[in-house]
Amino acid sequence: MTHDPGYNFAYLDEGTKRMVRRAVLKAVSVPGHQVPFGAREMPLPYGWGTGGIQVTASILGPQDTLKVIDQGADDTTNAVSIRRFFSRVAGVRTTTRTRDATVIQTRHRIPEMPLREGQVLVYQVPMPEPLFRLEPRLSETRRMHALADYGLMHVKLYEDIARHGHVSTAYNYPVMVANRYLMSPSPIPAFDNPKMDNMPALQLFGAGREKKIYAVPPYTRVRSLDFEDHPFRPHRADAACAFCGARDSYLDEVVCDDRGGRMFICSDTDHCETRQEAAR
Amino acid sequence: MMRPGFADPVFQAQASFRAVLEAMSRPGRVQLLDLPLTPPAGLDPAMAAVLLTLADADTSLHLPAGAEDAAEWTRFHCGSPSAAVSEADFVLALDAVPVLSTLRQGTDEAPEQAATLICQVALLEEDRGWRLTGPGISGSHHLRVAGLPADFLQQWAAQRQAFPCGVDVILCAGHRIAALPRSVRIEEA
The missing domain is CATH 3.40.50.11310 (Bacterial phosphonate metabolism protein PhnH)
Structure with a gap:
């Protein structure tokens, strides 16, 4: 090309x-x-x-x-x-x-x-x-990065x-x-x-x-960033992908109708298709 | 007569940049920069390619005294304004390597303003010599360099104390390059 x-x-x-x-x-x-x-x-x-x-x-x-x-x-x-x-x-x-x-x-x-x-x-x-x-002034955030002063973010998480x-x-x-x-x-x-x-x-x-x-x-x-008694925990919808059945991938929630119907599908389309192909 | 620069400025600059980027993001790994370039005497092809790739009228450049052919070629092709060692964005070292602390170090708020030292060395091999650790390295990398000052590792250790300030170094030997970003730790292997 x-x-x-x-x-x-x-x-x-x-x-x-x-x-x-x-x-x-x-x-x-x-x-x-x-x-x-x-x-x-x-x-x-x-x-x-x-x-x-x-x-x-x-x-x-x-x-x-x-x-x-x-x-x-x-x-x-x-x-x-x-x-x-x-x-x-x-x-x-x-x-x-x-x-x-x-x-x-x-x-x-x-x-x-x-x-x-x-x-x-x-x-x-x-x-x-x-x-x-937390701090709208770029002049201030630049200084915080220079000093590695990230207390503000820890306070926010706290x-x-x-x-x-x-x-x-x-x-x-x-x-x-x-x-x-x-x-x-x-x-x-x-x-x-x-x-x-x-x-x-x-x-x-x-x-x-x-x-x-x-x-x-x-x-x-x-x-x-986390705390010893509140360790970082990545969140994932507790469901399996409706197309490929994956229980370990990140899921999108899709609303299917106006009666509360919904399904979860893989957000990564290539991952989902590869798994579907392998299953066939 | 003035020797030419890149025959194909777009693609050869891109290939050189990717080699430099790979070298900078994996410190100690030696990249082959095999371009058909015929730089003037005193300038290795890898060094010439790095200059054509990164230096232009927006960057200041310090050229060592002597090596008139190399200086003339660089001035013509890069068009960079010349500057003192302590001011330049890029500092070229052909034989004598300036002391790292004499180059621009950047500031804690703007460490990106530090200089890049482009250094021509006699030998560059992924072999026992130095042991490198830090970002970009899984475990450790080994690099053997010949042609740097005897106290280079002391200078490097001193500059590591001032991180994020400090000079980044691109090493060139023949068609080979390797890089030492300021984040890397170096010790004798």
Whole structure:
């Protein structure tokens, strides 16, 4: 396949790619630290994955195979549009198979299948600052990161426990990276947090509107914040997938009618299809 | 006569970047950067490729004195403004390696502003020599480097104390590269 000759390979001009690449390298060398970068306008609105797309465009090469997921699914609007965008402007192979992909751009999920070395996971991040609900001033949060002063977040978790008996955060659950930086894992479900720990694949995070890039290198300690007497517990709906019967995957609840009917299905469509094929 | 840069700036820069990214995210693993590049005397092909991939008019560059051919080639192809060792985004080391603490260290609030040292060394092998641990490494990696100052490990240990500030190092030898991000711990094996 070839790319649309009206655009530079992978849409971005080479100067922009170099700028993003330098930011990515600095992000990798300081795991969890948010590196500012000059996010460009992309041919889709902020909030639709402009940060992830710029990171993907800067690392992508003709030998790569790209997979794009939106909430785990390969067949939703955002995933289909971004996949088509890259097959047009970069002419790369695309796939829905997690195992065949070398670059996986994701919105709000980590695939169920464990990732391996040689794969890169690119997250679309709406809000990179984990402390922004607690401290709105970026000048202050920057200082808190500099001092590794994350007491505010511990107090928030403590207040959750005092009020509800458990931490009331089901997604975007804050993590400590390499015992130094507090990091937002992007709005993935807390269920996915343990997959980030010691992952053999490289994880890159791009926030286009907020103009930040950060990273978790392979085999890096990623710990979800918790307390000794209230350990972190990932939540999962207590059901089996209606299609493949999986009891260990993350489930979406689907309302089927207006009489209270509902079913649970795997959020990761590739995982679900692979299991259904194997069962047939 | 001026020697050419990348024959295919888009794809060769991409291939070089992925090698550098792989090197930086797996410290101690040696990457092969086998591009058909004919840099001027004194500049290894890997080093030339790293420069063409990362340096441009937006980044300042410190070139060592002497090595006039290499300096001229780099100035022409990268167009980077030159800067003092203590100011530059990228510091090139061909023979003499500057002391790490003389380079820009970044600040606790903006550690990304630290310099990157691109260093040409005599030998680079995944072999006994150094034992590397830290982010990017499962267990430990081994790396043997020849051509760095005798007290490099002391300098590195000192800079580790100031994390997240500190210099990142890209090592080049012939067609091979490896990287030492500031997060890595190094000891004699």
